[in-house]
Each structure stands twice: as structure tokens, then as C-alpha cells.
Amino acid sequence: MSTFSITINGEVYPINLTNDSSVTPDTSLATFIRTKTNYRATKVSCAEGGCGACTVALTYVPPGETVPVTRPINSCLAKLLSLNGMTVATNEYIGNKLIGYHPIQTKLAELNGTQCGYCSSGMVMLLYAYLQENPNPTPLEVEQILDGNLCRCTGYRPILDTFKSFATSTSFGEWQESLSQKKNAVCLPAGEPQPHPSGGGADP
Ligand code: FES
């Protein structure tokens, strides 16, 4: 197959491997996005599937099925040739300063979940794609999807707070309540003897 196409942010990109020597069957989606389109939010850091900076949302119809699904993927690992007929959304597509920001983008900024910004696009697209298929996740579920995306700046807490703000309100409330109960159980008021970490008697 030397001719195929992929849709990125609503625009169809025809690809002809015979006519364009800069694109090969090995070209990754991340490379294509960054060199053949005007979109630069998608970052490449490790280029081996370990950091999630390159995460985009991929929509496709799985083999044998008729209903399309949307998944977050590491675009540095996805070879263009395997994406024939599929649809990609990047961070710019779901929100930007011209059309208005997406609630995930807004919340990440409001909660100070972005510093250098290198991971931010991937974080946003990870949650965005996940919510397409799982619109009512629990706080635990949104916490667990974070395990493939790394951030070297923020310490994760504000990113996690952003993710959990999109969990179902009931379960988010339950999570907050259980968290404060745990805190109350382990943190005694200042000045009082604290329990020993070994589980033994309190420190003098
Ligand atoms: S650049 Fe690190 S997972 Fe793609």
C-alpha cells in the first residue's frame, strides 16, 4: 500500500509513499504531525513510548466492529502506515485561544498543573480521550490512567487534582471524604505524641 490517508484535526492528509521520500512506512505519527502539519503541541521526549508527551486521541473502528472508539495513543510509537483511514485529534483541536479552551485545558491551568508545559499536551489528550469512552470515571480510575504519562516539573499533585475534578462528583466527594478520614487517622494535632511508624508505641 503506497497511498493512504489520515485525518488530523479535521483535515484529510493524503500520503503517497512513492512520491514523497520524506515519509516512509516507518515514519511515526508524532514525526508526521510535527513536520507535515502546523501543529506543535504534540511533543516528543523519549520517542520510545515511556513518557506520554506525544499522546494524541485516535478514533477508529476496531476490526470486526462497526462503532468507532477513541483511545489515547503514544504517537511516537504509531507508524503512519498502520493508521490508514483513522482520525487523530491533537491538543490544538479540542481547544485553543481562537475557539476557546477545552475545560480540561482550563482546569489544568487553573490548578497550576503545568510549568514547562512539555507534558501538558499529552496529559490533556490522555484525559480527553479517556473521557470519550468513560464519561463518568471514578477518582481512582482517572488516577490509574496517569501511570503512562510523566511530568518532571509539577510533582503530579496539581495534575492529579485536575484529573480528579473530572471524575463523577459523587465519587469525587467520597474520595475527598475518605482522604480526610485517613488524614485524621494518621495526623495528630501538633504537639501531641505521634504514633511510631513501626506501629509500636508513640514517640516520646
Ligand atoms: S515521546 Fe515519550 S511516549 Fe512518545
Ligand code: FES
Ligand atoms: S510541566 Fe514540565 S514536564 Fe510537566
